[in-house]
Amino acid sequence: MALTTVEDLKNESLTISGSLGLSEALQLQEKLLHFLQESASLTLEIGEIEVCDITALQLFIAARKTAAASGKTFVITGKTASLEDICEQLSFPLRELSHLPVEA
Amino acid sequence: MSQMNPVNIFLVEADELLAKIEEVVLDLQGREPQGEDINQLFRAFHTIKGSGAMFGFDAVADFTHHLENALDKVREGQLPLSEALLELILAAKDQIKALLDATKNEEPLPAKKSEDIIAAVSALCGGVSKESHPVSEAISEDARGAETTGSQKRWKVLFRPHARILDAGLNPALILRDLRELGECRIIAHSEDIPPLEAIKPEDCYLWWEVELLTEKNRNDIFDVFLFVDDRAEIVIEEVVPASATRIESSSTVTEKAPTDKEIISRPIKAETSAPTKASAKQDSGVRVPSEKLDLLVNLVGELVMSQSRLMQTASRFEAADLAVSVEAIERLVSELRDCVLGIRMMPIGATFSRFKRLVHDLSAELGKEVALITEGAETELDKTVLDKLGEPLVHLIRNSIDHGIESSGKRLESGKPQKGTIRLTAAHTGSNVVVTIQDDGRGIDPAVIRAKALEKHLISPDAILTDKETFNLIFLPGFSTAQQVTKVSGRGVGMDVVKRQIDALRGSVNICSKVGEGTTIYLTLPLTLAIIDGLLVEVGSDQYIVPMAVVMENVELHRDKRSLKNGRNVISVRGELIPYIRLREIFDAQEDEPEIERIVILRHEEQHIGLVVDKVLGSHQTVIQSLGRFYKDIALISGSTIMGDGRVALILDVPGLLNYVDQLNVTQACSR
Numbered sequence: 001m002a003l004t005t006v007e008d009l010k011n012e013s014l015t016i017s018g019s020l021g022l023s024e025a026l027q028l029q030e031k032l033l034h035f036l037q038e039s040a041s042l043t044l045e046i047g048e049i050e051v052c053d054i055t056a057l058q059l060f061i062a063a064r065k066t067a068a069a070s071g072k073t074f075v076i077t078g079k080t081a082s083l084e085d086i087c088e089q090l091s092f093p094l095r096e097l098s099h100l101p102v103e104a
Numbered sequence: 105m106s107q108m109n110p111v112n113i114f115l116v117e118a119d120e121l122l123a124k125i126e127e128v129v130l131d132l133q134g135r136e137p138q139g140e141d142i143n144q145l146f147r148a149f150h151t152i153k154g155s156g157a158m159f160g161f162d163a164v165a166d167f168t169h170h171l172e173n174a175l176d177k178v179r180e181g182q183l184p185l186s187e188a189l190l191e192l193i194l195a196a197k198d199q200i201k202a203l204l205d206a207t208k209n210e211e212p213l214p215a216k217k218s219e220d221i222i223a224a225v226s227a228l229c230g231g232v233s234k235e236s237h238p239v240s241e242a243i244s245e246d247a248r249g250a251e252t253t254g255s256q257k258r259w260k261v262l263f264r265p266h267a268r269i270l271d272a273g274l275n276p277a278l279i280l281r282d283l284r285e286l287g288e289c290r291i292i293a294h295s296e297d298i299p300p301l302e303a304i305k306p307e308d309c310y311l312w313w314e315v316e317l318l319t320e321k322n323r324n325d326i327f328d329v330f331l332f333v334d335d336r337a338e339i340v341i342e343e344v345v346p347a348s349a350t351r352i353e354s355s356s357t358v359t360e361k362a363p364t365d366k367e368i369i370s371r372p373i374k375a376e377t378s379a380p381t382k383a384s385a386k387q388d389s390g391v392r393v394p395s396e397k398l399d400l401l402v403n404l405v406g407e408l409v410m411s412q413s414r415l416m417q418t419a420s421r422f423e424a425a426d427l428a429v430s431v432e433a434i435e436r437l438v439s440e441l442r443d444c445v446l447g448i449r450m451m452p453i454g455a456t457f458s459r460f461k462r463l464v465h466d467l468s469a470e471l472g473k474e475v476a477l478i479t480e481g482a483e484t485e486l487d488k489t490v491l492d493k494l495g496e497p498l499v500h501l502i503r504n505s506i507d508h509g510i511e512s513s514g515k516r517l518e519s520g521k522p523q524k525g526t527i528r529l530t531a532a533h534t535g536s537n538v539v540v541t542i543q544d545d546g547r548g549i550d551p552a553v554i555r556a557k558a559l560e561k562h563l564i565s566p567d568a569i570l571t572d573k574e575t576f577n578l579i580f581l582p583g584f585s586t587a588q589q590v591t592k593v594s595g596r597g598v599g600m601d602v603v604k605r606q607i608d609a610l611r612g613s614v615n616i617c618s619k620v621g622e623g624t625t626i627y628l629t630l631p632l633t634l635a636i637i638d639g640l641l642v643e644v645g646s647d648q649y650i651v652p653m654a655v656v657m658e659n660v661e662l663h664r665d666k667r668s669l670k671n672g673r674n675v676i677s678v679r680g681e682l683i684p685y686i687r688l689r690e691i692f693d694a695q696e697d698e699p700e701i702e703r704i705v706i707l708r709h710e711e712q713h714i715g716l717v718v719d720k721v722l723g724s725h726q727t728v729i730q731s732l733g734r735f736y737k738d739i740a741l742i743s744g745s746t747i748m749g750d751g752r753v754a755l756i757l758d759v760p761g762l763l764n765y766v767d768q769l770n771v772t773q774a775c776s777r
Contacts, residue, residue, distance in 0.1 A: 022270075025306035033301055054276065055306050058298050066301040089277035090311060091291035 004048075005031055012039040017048030020056040032063045040072055047078025057086055060097055111208075114159045116392070118204060121148040123458065125197045129190050130461045137185045143324075145193065146175040150331055152200060163213050164203045170222045171196050174229050179324055189228055194462075196221050256287070256320050257343055263330070264312035264338040271307060274333050280313065282329040287319030316344075395488070398449055405438075405445045406728030410747040412438045417750055442728070446633055449489070453531045453540070454482030456495055460502055460529065467506045474513050474524040475506055481531035486538050487633035490610055494540070494630070497606045500599040501542045501626055502527060509546030509624055519621065521545065537612075537654070538632060543625040549618035551575040557584065576616040580604040608760050610634065611652060611743075634729065637744075637756060640705060641725040642718040645694030648754040650725060650746060651716065655759050657706040659721050664700055676704060676715060685715030686766050691741070694719075707759060714763060729756060740765055 003024035006015040014035055016028065035042045044063070049056075060076060067074035076097050087094045125148045128141055149172045157165035171193065177183035199217055206213045261283065265276055283289055291313055298310040317326065323341055330339050412434055419431040457479040464477040486494070510516075510525035517523055528543040551572050558564045558578045570578075578584060582601040607614050612630035631637075631654065639650035640659075660678060662685075674685045685704050688694075704715040727746040732739065740761035746754050 022307055029301060029304065029306060036301065054270070054309065054311065058295075058304065058310055059301075059306060061295050061298045062301045062304040065298065069300060086277065089280060090293055091280060091313065092293040092295065092311070096295075 003027060007031070007035075009035075009038065011043075012041050013043040013045060015045040015048070018050060020049055020052040022055050025055045025059050029059060032059070033066075036063070036066055036070065036072060036074070041074070042067065042072070043075045043077055045078045046076055046080050046083060049078075049080045049082055052080070052082045053086055054090060056083065057090065057092060064097065111159050113392075114155050114161075115204060115208065118152055118155070118164075118200075121152055122197050122201055124148050125193065126462050127458055129193050129197075130465055132185070132190060133465070142175060142178050142185060143327075146172065146179060147331060147334070149175060150328075154332065156204075161204060161207050163207060163215075163218070164200055167196070167203060167218045167222065168200060170225050174225050177229060183229060186228070189225075192221060192224055192228065194465075196225070256318055259315075259317045259319065259323075259326060260340075260342045260344050261315040261317055261326065262312075262338065262340040263315065265309045265333065266336050266338075267305075267308040267310070269309050269333065269336045272336055274336060276309065276311065276313075279329060279333060280315075283315055283317060283326075286321050286326060286329070287317055289318075290316040393448075398488075401445055402449065402728075405442050406730065408438055409442055409728050413748070414751060442636075446487075446636065449487050449633065450485040451488050451491055452482060453484050453486055453491060453494075453538075454479075456491055456498065457482050457529055457531075459495065460498065463499065463502060464506065464527065467503065471506060472512065473506065473510055475510055476524050476526050477529065478526060479529045484531035484533060484538055485632075486531075486630065489634050490630055490632075493606060493610055494628075497603040497628070498529075498540070498542070500603050502529075504599060505542060505544045505546065505624070509544040509548075511547055533632075534629075538630050540628040540630065541625060542628075543623065545623040548620040548622050549576060549579075549616070549624055550620050554578055573615070573617075576618060579616065580614070611637075611654065636726060636728050637746075638724065638726050639756065641722040641754065642688075642703070642705060642716075643720040643722055644688045644692060644718050645696040647692065647694065648722070648748065648752060649688070649718070650727065650754050650756040651705055651707070652757070652759065653724060655707045655709060657708050657713065659703050659705045662702045662704045662717055664702075674715075674717075678706065678713075681713065683713045683715050685717050686762070687717045689717070689719070691762070691766070709759060709763060716757075716762075727754075 003016060003018045003020055005028070008014070012035070014031060018024070020028065032042070032044075042063075044060075064074050084094060087097075125145060128144050128148075132141060149168050153165050153168040153172055156162070156168065174183065174189065178185050178189075183189070199214070199221055202214050203218070205211075263276070263279065263283075265274075269276065280291060283291070292315075294312050294314070295310070297312065298304065304310070319326070323343070326341050327334075327339075330337065333339075416431055416435060419427050460479075461477055464475055468475040505527055506525075510527070511519070511521070513523045516525065526545050528541070530541045530543075532539055532541075554575050555564070555570070555578075558575075558581075559566060561584065563578060563581055563584070564570065579600050580603070584600065604614055607628055607630070610630055611634065612628055615627045615629075616624065617627070618624040637650065638653040640653055640656050642649050642651060660676075662676060674687065675682045676685055677683075683704075683706060689698060699719050702717050702719060703721045704717050705721065707714050707716060729744040730746055732742065732745055736742070741758055742755045743758035743761070744756040746756065748754050
């Protein structure tokens with residue numbers, strides 16, 4: 001199942017759903033870069049992500065670093081069991097992805 | 105099956121592992137095994153077993169399991185690594201290869217042999233062999249790791265995957281899962297190596313982990329978790345002793361290693377986190393490329409070189425400075441590209457040398473002789489095509505050396521030689537050639553015996569006067585053998601003439617030096633590469649030819665009035681030496697009038713000088729060799745062709761083939777008179 005993205009430039013948000021593996025990660029990387037270049041902040045909604053792996057986690061961390069370096073805000077919202085699982089397997093604290101709400 | 109099919113990749117890797125097993129076992133002949141030797145053997149069998157099962161080679165996996173078990177017992181100190189076990193490991197290595205080939209080719213499996221080896225291994229595992237290398241305390245301690253059972257120990261593990269680990273289908277999450285199953289784990293993930301979004305490569309792995317593990321398992325059990333990734337990750341496993349216990353900090357600072365017994369799998373923990381180390385980057389830089397792709401690349405570069413040459417010639421007709429600058433730049437780049445591509449095909453001769461350790465081991469055992477093989481210059485590089493074709497002649501020469509050269513231990517001691525014979529195999533660059541030397545300290549070659557055999561076979565006349573070198577060269581004649589009896593190993597006289605032909609086909613040469621009672625040295629001189637040739641460009645009529653520079657001595661003028669016939673052969677006197685010559689315009693039926701002054705290119709062939717008469721010598725020329733194609737590949741006079749800068753084709757002369765042709769022609773003409 002492919003990755004679906006819904007962009008809302010006005011509200012500076014990007015909603016992604018579906019599968020986030022390697023091939024989808026390349027697609028998402030471009031979108032995130034574009035957003036972070038064009039916007040002062042980005043809210044990434046991931047609640048509809050069904051499958052993700054280490055590639056996705058590394059991409060989110062990279063996006064956070066880019067945003068921080070340019071003084072922009074990057075927020076990940078939504079809960080997905082897939083991301084929680086991969087963080088647990090890789091022993092990466094979920095909250096380190098920054099601004100994750102306690103509840104969706 | 106395509107080259108990149110996973111099963112093919114497994115087969116290639118299995119071959120490498122089997123070669124490693126053989127190398128380690130042969131290296132252990134006559135020395136104490138160390139812990140790392142045993143670990144290497146265990147890892148190799150373990151990987152073959154696991155990967156074999158994964159790709160459907162069940163017979164291989166089942167068979168290898170028994171060897172893995174035996175080596176596990178050795179690691180635990182329960183079984184010595186005896187001579188008998190080492191021999192069984194060698195036999196098992198051969199059997200695994202046979203099983204792989206049979207499975208791949210869908211042939212019946214050699215099951216009986218597997219059963220015999222398994223039975224022998226089981227018998228060893230059930231008792232202790234009388235001929236054993238005592239496993240020292242240090243080895244068993246080293247192989248076992250910490251104390252064996254009963255107590256929990258604290259371990260600090262660094263797991264730092266290489267960037268491309270994900271490409272290999274390996275999942276770090278599964279490794280961490282397996283670690284958790286060993287005991288109580290505290291795992292810290294490090295993300296500081298993850299670059300910003302614009303620089304990250306999603307296919308690479310940047311995360312790495314520090315693990316503190318409390319477990320009853322030993323070091324080997326912990327290491328086994330990383331068995332399939334140890335060549336794709338930096339792994340350090342340290343025991344944390346109470347006196348210098350350290351804590352894994354949650355920051356990116358890594359603690360210094362404790363001064364206790366430890367086993368570094370790859371590199372020590374660094375004090376600061378950083379990009380992957382040079383060692384790990386080096387391990388990531390290899391890429392498997394099918395030979396066909398390399399050959400295609402070389403051909404394309406060859407075409408590019410010729411096109412560039414034509415471009416230069418065309419550009420020289422225009423007086424345009426800008427064009428000249430661009431053409432020169434292209435020439436530089438093409439030259440660099442050519443050198444780079446040809447360099448890709450260069451491989452160290454060490455892999456070829458490694459094969460012979462097993463050959464010497466097996467032959468020595470078969471013939472009841474003690475022989476040591478010493479190799480030097482393993483890093484010397486040669487074109488892959490030359491290397492591929494060099495193996496067979498070297499096998500012949502080493503077999504002959506062991507069978508006919510090296511004496512039995514008793515005879516050696518009687519003549520004051522060391523009991524063990526030595527064969528020294530060396531390789532070294534000399535200019536644009538590589539010289540491979542096979543030297544033994546055996547009985548040497550007696551020229552008188554060679555001469556007697558040559559007379560018996562009517563290969564020389566009774567009044568022939570030959571130097572020792574010329575006498576030794578008689579060995580290369582077909583059917584020549586001075587062996588008293590034909591052995592399974594050699595003696596049919598088939599080997600040496602085949603060796604000569606194979607080396608000639610590589611545009612190389614063979615020379616023998618020998619001294620009775622002291623030994624024999626055989627020199628193989630080979631070109632670095634078959635893809636390009638240094639040649640002398642000559643003209644005959646309207647055609648151009650390339651004479652390999654390796655055989656060219658000099659060239660002199662031939663005036664029409666100096667030509668003479670002696671005994672029906674064209675000869676010329678050069679500094680008092682009478683040199684026979686061949687007129688190329690007669691061979692190639694050139695129609696144009698011959699010039700008043702021709703040139704004779706003096707060649708050296710098998711210790712003799714021969715002249716080739718041409719119209720003009722145009723100069724030296726280095727060129728990429730183009731094959732003649734399948735319709736013309738059997739023409740004996742020509743070994744290839746090249747396209748000159750003006751678009752004309754120049755044929756590359758096969759000097760041995762040309763001389764044979766002329767000899768045959770002279771014999772035919774003599775018979776017809």
